[in-house]
Amino acid sequence: MKSAIQQINNRIAEACRRSGRSRDEVRLVAVTKTVPVPVILQAYQLGIQAFAENRAQDFREKAPALPADIEWHFIGHLQTNKIKYVAPRTQLIHSVDSWHLAQALAEYAKQNQVSCPVLLQVNTTGEESKSGVPPEEALDLFGEIQRLSALRLKGLMTIGPFTDDEKQIRQAFRRLVKIQEQLLKFVTAEAISILSMGMSHDFEIAIEEGSTMVRIGSAIFGPRGR
Ligand SMILES: *Cc1c(COP(=O)(O)O)cnc(C)c1O
Secondary structure, three states: OHHHHHHHHHHHHHHHHHOOOOHHHOEEEEEOOOOOHHHHHHHHHOOOOEEEEOOHHHHHHHHHHOOOOOEEEEOOOOOHHHHHHHHHHOOEEEEEOOHHHHHHHHHHHHHHOOOEEEEEEEOOOOOOOOOOEOHHHHHHHHHHHHOOOOEEEEEEEOOOOOOOOHHHHHHHHHHHHHHHHHHOOOOOHHHHOEEEOOOOOOHHHHHHHOOOEEEEOHHHHOOOOO
């Protein structure tokens, strides 16, 4: 795993260099779905600070068993009845994709006086199997969520298409950047500073297109068995 992490870090640095960006503009988040606690601990000891889970139940079981200074992210579909397991211990929820969820999160944040940083997830590929709001609804929903003062909206997230076609992948990421650019006319740069895009198979393209946060699982931990 040590050399896998080194390779990922090198490839991130190289993609930053190629696109004239500074290395510290891009954050690595290690995706630990299906990865057992001892393996996560190993990655932590090898210097990874930020980890992400996509299921509330897994998150609930693993997080307490790991060092308290780990930065946790949540990247999966979140049901409102699971907010209480996720919100108190996550630094960023990448997967807000409805007004209903945003409102429930804001309510939770207010009642429990926790800060709740979130991203709006956009479905940039139009695939029905993917969550996220359609691009044409993203601007309005972003504006509405921003008015929920208990939430801290920090940017946008998307999942690229599962294809080897680089053009299609780029197109999806460009769609997200375009939405960011449109939003910059209405909101401060701070409110839209994070672009979470790029996974094991496409993070270099994502960085070239402007990603500030890559979510990498299998390239670090190996293929996932189910
Ligand atoms: C699983 C997952 C990832 C990581 O995928 P890999 O291809 O293993 O890097 C990233 N983002 C989300 C939302 C995921 O569900």
